[in-house]
Amino acid sequence: MASTAGYLAAAGLLAACGSAEGTTTQQATPTAVQLHADQPPADAAEAPLRTDRARQGAGTLVSGGPAAPYNYAPTALSDGGQYRIWWCSQLPGIGVPGDDVLTSSASAVTGPFPDGTAVLHGSGEGFDAVHTCDPSVIRVNGIYYMYYTGAAGDAPYGNAIGLATSGDGVHWDRRPTPVVLPSMDVRRANTYGVGQPSVLRLDGWFYLMFTDTSGAAANSAGAGQFVLRSPDPAFATSVQALTPAGFQDVANTKAKRSLSIANAYSADWMWVDSLNAFAVAHEVDGKGTVISFWDKDFTTHPYQDLVLDGSWREGPGLVRRIDGHAPPGADDPCTRVPIDVVRATGDDGDGPTTLRLFGLDVTNAGGCQTLATADGVAMPSPDRMIVLVVGGRLVKIERRSVSAQIAAKVLDKPVPGLDSLPVVATIKAGTPVLHAPDRPYAFVVDGKLWPVGPAAVSANSSGVTETSDADWDARPVGGDLSAYRGN
Numbered sequence: 001m002a003s004t005a006g007y008l009a010a011a012g013l014l015a016a017c018g019s020a021e022g023t024t025t026q027q028a029t030p031t032a033v034q035l036h037a038d039q040p041p042a043d044a045a046e047a048p049l050r051t052d053r054a055r056q057g058a059g060t061l062v063s064g065g066p067a068a069p070y071n072y073a074p075t076a077l078s079d080g081g082q083y084r085i086w087w088c089s090q091l092p093g094i095g096v097p098g099d100d101v102l103t104s105s106a107s108a109v110t111g112p113f114p115d116g117t118a119v120l121h122g123s124g125e126g127f128d129a130v131h132t133c134d135p136s137v138i139r140v141n142g143i144y145y146m147y148y149t150g151a152a153g154d155a156p157y158g159n160a161i162g163l164a165t166s167g168d169g170v171h172w173d174r175r176p177t178p179v180v181l182p183s184m185d186v187r188r189a190n191t192y193g194v195g196q197p198s199v200l201r202l203d204g205w206f207y208l209m210f211t212d213t214s215g216a217a218a219n220s221a222g223a224g225q226f227v228l229r230s231p232d233p234a235f236a237t238s239v240q241a242l243t244p245a246g247f248q249d250v251a252n253t254k255a256k257r258s259l260s261i262a263n264a265y266s267a268d269w270m271w272v273d274s275l276n277a278f279a280v281a282h283e284v285d286g287k288g289t290v291i292s293f294w295d296k297d298f299t300t301h302p303y304q305d306l307v308l309d310g311s312w313r314e315g316p317g318l319v320r321r322i323d324g325h326a327p328p329g330a331d332d333p334c335t336r337v338p339i340d341v342v343r344a345t346g347d348d349g350d351g352p353t354t355l356r357l358f359g360l361d362v363t364n365a366g367g368c369q370t371l372a373t374a375d376g377v378a379m380p381s382p383d384r385m386i387v388l389v390v391g392g393r394l395v396k397i398e399r400r401s402v403s404a405q406i407a408a409k410v411l412d413k414p415v416p417g418l419d420s421l422p423v424v425a426t427i428k429a430g431t432p433v434l435h436a437p438d439r440p441y442a443f444v445v446d447g448k449l450w451p452v453g454p455a456a457v458s459a460n461s462s463g464v465t466e467t468s469d470a471d472w473d474a475r476p477v478g479g480d481l482s483a484y485r486g487n
Contacts, residue, residue, distance in 0.1 A: 046304045050364040056310055057110060057357035061342060064089040064102050065115035070351030071102075072344035073134040073196070073266060074317035076109075078327045078486045080453070083109045083319070084169060085342065086146070087355065088133040089116065096122035098130035101148060103170065109319055109340060110357060120148065120164060120172050127152055127160045127178045134266070136198045137169065139322040141451055141477045142440040144169045145233050147208060149195030150178065156191035157182045161210060163234060167438025167469065179235045180228070180253040182214045190222030196315070198268045200324025201483075203391055205229040207324075209280070211265050215257025224260035225267050225280070227298070228253055242298055261298060266315025272326040272337055273375045273408075274367020277302050279326065281316045281341055289316045289341050289358065308341055308360060314352035316341035319359075323483040325376075328408040329361065334368035334377070336361050368409065371417050376484035378407035379414045385426075386410065387418065390479045394418070395450070396426040405456040408484045425450060425478055433462040436472040440482055448478035453487025 062085055063071045074087040084105045094100055095118070102116030122130040128150025135148045143165055150162040160178035182193040196211040207229045213222030227242035228235060228250075240247040241255045264282035272279050278294040288309035295302050308316075319340040321327050329336030340359035344352035367373040371389065378388040381396065386403040388395045397403040403410055425445040434449060435441045441457045441464065442449035449472070457464065 046301050048304050049306060049362050051306060051360045052363055053359075053361040054308075055340075055357075055359045059356070061085075061111055061355050061357045062087070062104050062113035062116060063353070063355060064091055064118075067092055068102070068116075068353075069348075070344075070353045071116075071355050072314040072352035074342040074355060075136045075198075075268070076317050076319040076340075076342055077137060077139070077322050078109075078319065079105075079139065079169075079322050080487055082107060084137075085113065085116075085317070086119070086135040086137050086169075087116070087317070087342075088135065089118075091118050094118040094121050096124050096130055098122040099133040101132050101135045101146070117170075119170050120146070120174070123150075123174065126176055128162050128174070129153070132162070134196045136268070138199055138201055138320075138324045139169075139483075140201050140233070141449075141480050142438070142442075142472075142482075143167065144172075145199065145206075146172060147179070147197040147199045149197070157184070157193035157214060159193040159195040161194055161197045161208075165233075175234065180208070180210060183212055183216070183254050183257050184214045185216035185256055186214055186218070188213055188218070188220070188222050192222060196266045200269065200271055200320070202271050202323075202325075204231055206231070206233050206235070207271075208235065209261070209267065209269055211267075212257050215260065217257055217260040219260075219263050223263045223265055224257070225262040225264055225282070226257045226260060246297060246299075259298075261294060262292060264315075268316055268318045268341070270318050270320045270324055270326050272365070274326075274334055274337055274365040274373050275303065275362075276367075276370075276372045279318070279339070281318050283312050283315055283343070288312060289343060291339060306339065306360065306362070308339070308358040310356075310358055311345045312343050313347045313354075314344040316343040316358075321483060322486050323480065325483070327486070328376075328484070333409040334373075334411075335365050336363055337365050337367075368411060368415060371415055371421065374415050376408040377411060377415070378403040378409070379411040379418070381414065381418070387414075387423070388481070389415075389421070390424075390481070392421060393424045393479070394421045395479070395481070396423055398426075398428045399460060401459045402427065402456050405459050405487070406452060406481050406484060427460065430461050430463070433457050433460075433464045434467055434472060434475070435464050436467050436469045438469050439472040442472075442477075443481075445478065448476045450478045451480050451482045453482050453485065455487060456481070 101120035104116040129152040131151040161180035164172040164174040218224030267282040291306040293303040346354035
């Protein structure tokens with residue numbers, strides 16, 4: 001894929017997409033961002049986080065097999081009892097010679113993962129005619145969204161961010177035009193352009209972080225991470241850009257890149273509900289993967305950086321929930337946050353490879369104590385029902401056994417201030433369920449769909465009506481209840 005230098009692939013193969021700077025040179029420590037001249041530096045409020053269970057996987061976690069010359073830029077989801085990884089590689093004889101997106105799954109985050117299979121490759125025409133790389137995947141209301149870097153060749157500023165959708169994470173339909181193009185604010189020696197996307201879903205918004213070496217706020221080497229958000233997954237309407245004045249409405253996704261949240265390439269991020277903060281993972285020379293934290297408005301770093309040390313050759317992929325949030329801790333979803341990344345650690349001359357797993361647990365998250373940190377948490381209500389916090393609203397659930405199949409955790413006592421949230425749905429025993437071939441089960445409440453996993457349907461003794469994907473998609477969705485446990 002287009003870059004300043006690019007990686008030299010094996011004989012007969014095209015140059016791989018490589019990192020944005022065109023080499024595997026490791027970046028300098030990023031600096032904090034000060035949004036307003038009259039506010040304290042962004043690191044002024046940093047609080048320490050306690051950690052334990054530091055871990056490093058032994059050997060390669062996943063690859064495209066012996067024929068794959070490189071393996072890097074992973075995205076990983078805890079999804080329906082499986083761990084699914086998509087990453088950038090190249091397999092001979094698969095479509096147009098160029099970068100391919102591969103996928104593999106396993107029952108444990110430590111594997112074993114079988115060799116990956118190609119699920120997206122150059123389209124042969126258009127903006128992604130040759131290369132598809134750097135995938136970032138989430139699942140919302142049963143639909144998988146993959147944002148990726150696409151290129152028609154290796155021309156300067158030839159990279160763009162594309163979008164593909166899927167019902168199963170394997171068979172993808174791509175949009176013929178890119179969703180983000182280089183801003184071209186500044187022409188630098190690094191002519192990579194725009195790419196390396198990372199997406200998450202929060203409060204009804206799709207948040208997209210990405211590299212743009214032509215962005216105004218990138219550093220002199222082109223490093224920088226920029227943020228757009230929109231309720232539209234295609235970013236065609238209601239787009240906002242993160243600026244020094246906060247999120248501002250913009251005409252399109254080429255709006256000036258006036259604020260970078262990290263001096264880095266190939267970064268990944270997730271929202272951590274129990275910390276009420278974004279966690280941004282990026283590589284730093286001499287350290288490994290640094291996890292930096294931002295508050296919801298990107299005005300301050302609420303916590304000190306964490307470091308997953310060890311070797312690296314290309315950016316990390318965080319292991320996330322299906323909506324791009326941090327997965328719940330198995331021991332205690334309120335106070336323990338597992339932070340795991342998959343990253344390339346070697347280079348055999350053809351590009352970054354040897355994907356390995358690194359991780360640790362945060363032990364003092366302090367979540368579930370306020371409403372801001374209780375999304376996805378259920379608790380008793382005065383009317384002897386269970387209420388689930390869903391994006392600042394409440395869903396009442398009659399059976400505790402059903403809430404246990406949906407919530408990240410069911411508390412014994414309510415969180416203070418619970419009465420201030422509106423009740424938007426009540427799921428009683430036997431509430432009807434709708435299902436389609438490539439769409440999830442969903443409770444039907446007042447005409448709206450509330451997607452859940454099959455275990456919740458069974459626990460609720462609900463009858464299931466089968467319908468078409470088109471009919472399922474035509475109905476309004478109240479909220480995705482399947483996200484909290486990845487079911």
